[in-house]
Amino acid sequence: MLDMAARVFGARGYHAASMAEIAEGIGTSKTMLYAYFGSKEQLYLACLGRAGGLLIERMRSATPPEMPAEERLWAGTLAFFSHVAERRAEWSVLYKEAVLESGPLAAKVAELRQEIADVVKRVIEQAVEERGVTQLDEMHTEAIAQAVVGAGESLANWSVRDGSPPAEMLATLLMDSTWNGIRPLLQGSRWSPPPAT
Amino acid sequence: MLDMAARVFGARGYHAASMAEIAEGIGTSKTMLYAYFGSKEQLYLACLGRAGGLLIERMRSATPPEMPAEERLWAGTLAFFSHVAERRAEWSVLYKEAVLESGPLAAKVAELRQEIADVVKRVIEQAVEERGVTQLDEMHTEAIAQAVVGAGESLANWSVRDGSPPAEMLATLLMDSTWNGIRPLLQGSRWSPPPAT
Amino acid sequence: MLDMAARVFGARGYHAASMAEIAEGIGTSKTMLYAYFGSKEQLYLACLGRAGGLLIERMRSATPPEMPAEERLWAGTLAFFSHVAERRAEWSVLYKEAVLESGPLAAKVAELRQEIADVVKRVIEQAVEERGVTQLDEMHTEAIAQAVVGAGESLANWSVRDGSPPAEMLATLLMDSTWNGIRPLLQGSRWSPPPAT
Amino acid sequence: MLDMAARVFGARGYHAASMAEIAEGIGTSKTMLYAYFGSKEQLYLACLGRAGGLLIERMRSATPPEMPAEERLWAGTLAFFSHVAERRAEWSVLYKEAVLESGPLAAKVAELRQEIADVVKRVIEQAVEERGVTQLDEMHTEAIAQAVVGAGESLANWSVRDGSPPAEMLATLLMDSTWNGIRPLLQGSRWSPPPAT
DNA sequence: AATGAATGAGGTTTCATTCAT
DNA sequence: GATGAATGAAACCTCATTCAT
Numbered sequence: 093m094l095d096m097a098a099r100v101f102g103a104r105g106y107h108a109a110s111m112a113e114i115a116e117g118i119g120t121s122k123t124m125l126y127a128y129f130g131s132k133e134q135l136y137l138a139c140l141g142r143a144g145g146l147l148i149e150r151m152r153s154a155t156p157p158e159m160p161a162e163e164r165l166w167a168g169t170l171a172f173f174s175h176v177a178e179r180r181a182e183w184s185v186l187y188k189e190a191v192l193e194s195g196p197l198a199a200k201v202a203e204l205r206q207e208i209a210d211v212v213k214r215v216i217e218q219a220v221e222e223r224g225v226t227q228l229d230e231m232h233t234e235a236i237a238q239a240v241v242g243a244g245e246s247l248a249n250w251s252v253r254d255g256s257p258p259a260e261m262l263a264t265l266l267m268d269s270t271w272n273g274i275r276p277l278l279q280g281s282r283w284s285p286p287p288a289t
Numbered sequence: 290m291l292d293m294a295a296r297v298f299g300a301r302g303y304h305a306a307s308m309a310e311i312a313e314g315i316g317t318s319k320t321m322l323y324a325y326f327g328s329k330e331q332l333y334l335a336c337l338g339r340a341g342g343l344l345i346e347r348m349r350s351a352t353p354p355e356m357p358a359e360e361r362l363w364a365g366t367l368a369f370f371s372h373v374a375e376r377r378a379e380w381s382v383l384y385k386e387a388v389l390e391s392g393p394l395a396a397k398v399a400e401l402r403q404e405i406a407d408v409v410k411r412v413i414e415q416a417v418e419e420r421g422v423t424q425l426d427e428m429h430t431e432a433i434a435q436a437v438v439g440a441g442e443s444l445a446n447w448s449v450r451d452g453s454p455p456a457e458m459l460a461t462l463l464m465d466s467t468w469n470g471i472r473p474l475l476q477g478s479r480w481s482p483p484p485a486t
Numbered sequence: 487m488l489d490m491a492a493r494v495f496g497a498r499g500y501h502a503a504s505m506a507e508i509a510e511g512i513g514t515s516k517t518m519l520y521a522y523f524g525s526k527e528q529l530y531l532a533c534l535g536r537a538g539g540l541l542i543e544r545m546r547s548a549t550p551p552e553m554p555a556e557e558r559l560w561a562g563t564l565a566f567f568s569h570v571a572e573r574r575a576e577w578s579v580l581y582k583e584a585v586l587e588s589g590p591l592a593a594k595v596a597e598l599r600q601e602i603a604d605v606v607k608r609v610i611e612q613a614v615e616e617r618g619v620t621q622l623d624e625m626h627t628e629a630i631a632q633a634v635v636g637a638g639e640s641l642a643n644w645s646v647r648d649g650s651p652p653a654e655m656l657a658t659l660l661m662d663s664t665w666n667g668i669r670p671l672l673q674g675s676r677w678s679p680p681p682a683t
Numbered sequence: 684m685l686d687m688a689a690r691v692f693g694a695r696g697y698h699a700a701s702m703a704e705i706a707e708g709i710g711t712s713k714t715m716l717y718a719y720f721g722s723k724e725q726l727y728l729a730c731l732g733r734a735g736g737l738l739i740e741r742m743r744s745a746t747p748p749e750m751p752a753e754e755r756l757w758a759g760t761l762a763f764f765s766h767v768a769e770r771r772a773e774w775s776v777l778y779k780e781a782v783l784e785s786g787p788l789a790a791k792v793a794e795l796r797q798e799i800a801d802v803v804k805r806v807i808e809q810a811v812e813e814r815g816v817t818q819l820d821e822m823h824t825e826a827i828a829q830a831v832v833g834a835g836e837s838l839a840n841w842s843v844r845d846g847s848p849p850a851e852m853l854a855t856l857l858m859d860s861t862w863n864g865i866r867p868l869l870q871g872s873r874w875s876p877p878p879a880t
Numbered sequence: 881a882a883t884g885a886a887t888g889a890g891g892t893t894t895c896a897t898t899c900a901t
Numbered sequence: 902g903a904t905g906a907a908t909g910a911a912a913c914c915t916c917a918t919t920c921a922t
Contacts, residue, residue: 107304111892126893156914189302202450216471231451234460235444239466242443243436250435251401254428265429269436270292273411273470317916318883330915341910499780501698505896515904516897526896583696596844624854628845629838634862636837637830638799644829647793659823663830667864702913712887717914885912894912897919 093128095181098139102184106136106197134183137200143182144204150175151183151211162271169244169266170210173259176248187245191245205241215235240270290315290325292378295336299381303333303394333382334397340379341401347372348408358416359468365408366441366463370456373445402438409455410434439468487512489575492533496578500530500591504545530579532595537576538598544569545605554591555613556665562605563638563660567653570642581639597634606631684709684719686732686772689730693775697727697788727776728791735795741766742802750811753862759802760835760857764850769841778836804828821823831861 096117100109112131115122141162154171155164176183189201199264216233220226228236268274293314296308308329312319326332351368352361353429373380387397413430425433444459465471490511494503507527509516523529548565549558570577583595610627614620622630640657687708691700691724693718720726745762746755767774780792807824811817819827838853 105304105341105403106301110890112890120906122893123895124906127906134890154314219471229452234451235447235459235462236471237467238447239440239463240471242446243440243467245443246435246439247432249439250432254431257428265432266436269433269467270440271471273472274416274433274437274468275470276907307915309915320881320883320920323918324882499696499698501696504894506894517899517904518902520897521902612754625845625848629841629853629856630860632837632841633834633857636840637834637861638831640836641826642834643833648825656826659826660830663827663861664834665864665866667862667866669862669864699913703911713914714887714916715885718885723913781884883922884920885922887918889916891915892908892913895910897908899905899907 094139094142097135098143098185099137099181100186101139102181106189107217111135119230133197136197139182139195140200140204143179143185144200144207146179146182147172147175147186148204148207148211151208156210157213157218161215162220164215164218165212166263166267168215170259172244173248173251173262173266177251177256177259178182180252183248187249197212209234209237209241212240239248243270291336291339294431295340295382296378298333298336299378299385303386308332312442330394333394336382337397337401340376340382342368343376343379343405344372344383345404346410346454348405352408352412354415358419361412361415362409362468363460363464365412366460367456369405369443369464370440370448370459374453377449380445384446388415390441394416396419406431406438409437425444437463440467488533488536491529491539492579493575495530495533495581496575500583504527527591530591533576533579534591534594534598535645537573537579538601540573540576541566541569541580542598542601542605545602549609551603551612555609555616558612559606560611560657560661562609563657564653566602566638567642567645567656567660571645571650571653574646581643593610603628603631603635606634634660637664685730685733688726689734689776690772692727692730693772693779697780702726724788727788730773730776731788731791731795733834734770734776735798737770737773738763738766738777739798739802742799746802747805748809752806752813755809756803756806756862757854757858759806760854761850763799763835764839764842764857766855768842768847768850771843774839778840780876800825800828800832803831831857833863 097114100114100117103109104113111122111125114135115125118125125135150170155168157164159167183217186201186204187212189197194264213233213264216228216236220233245267251257251262294311297311297314300486301310307390308319308322311332312322315322322332326335348368350366352365354361383398383401386394391472406460410430413425413433417430441463444463448454491508493510494508498507505516505519508529509519512519516643519529523532545562545565549562551558553561580595580598583591607627610622610630614622614627638660641660645651645656688705691705691708694700695704702713702716706716709716716726720729731786742759742762746759748755750758764791777792777795780788804824807819811819811824835857838857842848842853
């Protein structure tokens with residue numbers, strides 16, 4: 093039921109989507125949508141909640157804290173791209189209204205995005221602890237996490253247009269671009285997944 | 290004239306923005322908007338065109354081909370964050386409807402985004418030529434450019450919420466995260482801008 | 487069962503009341519309401535019937551024909567104000583849709599109001615017979631009854647807002663205003679209830 | 684423009700009236716109604732305001748303070764019934780939602796009704812001053828005014844159904860019923876308008 | 881050239897009423 | 902006998918777009 097809503101919201105965006113289209117897609121009537129969700133906004137929030145919850149849950153369970161940091165980063169990244177590839181509509185819902193400026197919708201979207209960023213942040217902090225010779229202040233860590241998430245989003249969206257390369261390839265590309273860095277690439281140093289434990 | 294349109298479109302998004310609000314903001318009537326632009330869609334396209342054109346022009350002129358690659362990357366990045374900081378509304382217009390799936394709007398947004406990515410791509414290709422011991426195939430380069438652009442977007446949006454750090458700091462953070470890579474960071478290796486030539 | 491319906495109809499009016507709210511108030515389902523009453527209109531008619539019946543019954547039984555006219559008028563007035571005070575919701579139902587112009591609802595409301603007016607009318611006719619030196623034609627009697635009823639309604643509604651004075655006071659006020667007349671009031675002549683027989 | 688709205692609101696009541704019907708009656712579109720009035724509620728308030736304002740204005744200007752009290756009462760009453768007869772729809776609007784329990788509509792209706800009652804109250808106070816041997820306390824005066832207004836309303840509504848007797852007759856009936864009182868009627872003492880000054 | 885009035889379609893939401901269980 | 906799910910119509914309101922002045 094939320095699936096169809098996610099499909100329509102994902103395709104059209106919150107404002108352009110109409111309750112009628114969603115209802116018709118489900119094969120029911122607008123009245124039922126309202127009986128279950130109360131309002132368009134609440135329906136959208138339900139979609140957001142589910143889409144975000146599933147993605148975050150998958151990333152979290154793929155990255156147990158006892159794993160070493162780099163391995164966790166890889167596993168989380170892979171989980172992210174796999175999930176997005178499998179549930180494209182939901183991903184669109186999450187990504188779509190990314191820039192609403194106010195209101196409960198904006199708050200929820202920001203909250204979910206932040207949860208993803210937090211997953212990344214914790215891994216980076218762990219990496220710092222593991223082998224950091226240096227310290228990264230809070231803002232630095234946060235900013236890097238935001239950059240990584242943005243790079244991931246961008247690759248995810250790009251992949252949809254360019255033939256949907258497999259999640260492993262996308263994850264490798266992201267590790268190359270951010271974890272390893274681009275400069276080393278130029279020297280022929282490519283990142284490769286750690287051997288599975 | 291396009292400024293006000295950009296402000297409203299940027300704040301509300303394409304669908305939620307109303308021609309009436311734009312006209313009122315300009316201090317004219319809707320009829321004039323239609324006389325000049327023909328339709329809401331064309332007005333939006335005009336906003337997009339201007340916002341994108343200005344940003345790209347600024348990035349292009351900040352990165353003349355005779356500069357060395359790394360310096361160009363830095364200069365382009367700096368230009369990007371400066372521009373976004375100065376013209377936030379326009380940036381929102383560019384970013385907002387980023388994921389529409391079809392129609393002329395989606396095409397234009399995708400085209401502009403690609404133009405920015407192309408700026409990055411060319412610099413990476415130059416870097417490969419300059420000192421690459423290895424080659425990067427087309428897709429690899431493209432993907433990295435997309436990742437860098439995504440990271441940049443994400444930092445740009447994040448910066449709005451977190452106290453608007455200066456463009457230099459954001460650019461440094463982006464160079465750190467992508468060009469240099471995160472791993473070197475852990476060893477204390479921070480990226481620093483090349484001495485101005 | 488009709489009690490709750492009366493409460494809701496009285497509070498919201500016929501159109502603004504919803505079958506759902508009534509059903510929920512009773513603690514049953516809308517289907518049951520329809521099983522018992524058939525339609526919203528019929529339910530409203532049932533409420534009207536009961537509310538009107540009870541009020542009229544009370545007024546009638548308080549005014550047996552063998553009483554002298556003035557005493558009957560007093561007793562009926564007292565019964566009216568007491569009843570309204572005790573069953574405010576029902577009174578609201580009776581009074582609320584007072585001015586619908588057509589349809590079975592309008593007919594029923596008008597009929598009930600007329601029944602009350604008739605009670606008054608009969609007492610006035612009796613008073614004429616008892617001590618009338620003059621005759622009052624039918625229309626005159628009717629009009630006076632309508633005026634008295636209207637004055638009573640108005641006092642009843644006013645009393646709700648102004649601290650609910652006791653029924654005796656309201657009845658005295660009505661006797662003063664109509665039976666006795668206002669002019670005598672100015673001379674200090676106040677009406678007072680006849681000694682109970 | 685407000686005329687048609689008053690007609691529809693008067694005939695159907697606030698809730699049952701539809702903006703579409705009003706618009707169609709005017710020969711325009713709903714959009715225009717909303718352009719001019721903003722919402723159904725505001726349109727209703729506008730109707731109320733006009734209907735109430737005109738009636739009160741007419742009653743006020745018919746009763747200049749320098750007139751003797753009884754004459755003023757007669758003139759005001761006559762003005763009231765004349766106005767109601769001439770502008771029946773507006774009167775219905777005023778009277779219809781008389782018992783809404785809350786909200787801005789209820790407040791406005793109550794306010795207007797109170798303004799009419801105040802006109803009556805002032806005349807009664809004047810009568811007391813003129814020839815009163817006794818005093819009436821505030822509450823007594825208020826209650827009598829309410830009773831008179833209610834009696835007037837009732838006669839006004841009744842007159843619509845019963846062949847619309849002329850305003851003079853209705854006014855005489857009201858004076859008979861309230862000012863003079865019913866009891867004197869039984870002795871053959873009918874009220875008659877004071878000779879015009 | 882410029883505006884206020886106008887339009888018609890479409891959006892969200894609610895409700896009286898009925899069916900399947 | 903009783904309920905939750907379902908329906909379809911209609912309500913209020915907004916908007917992109919156009920016409921008459």
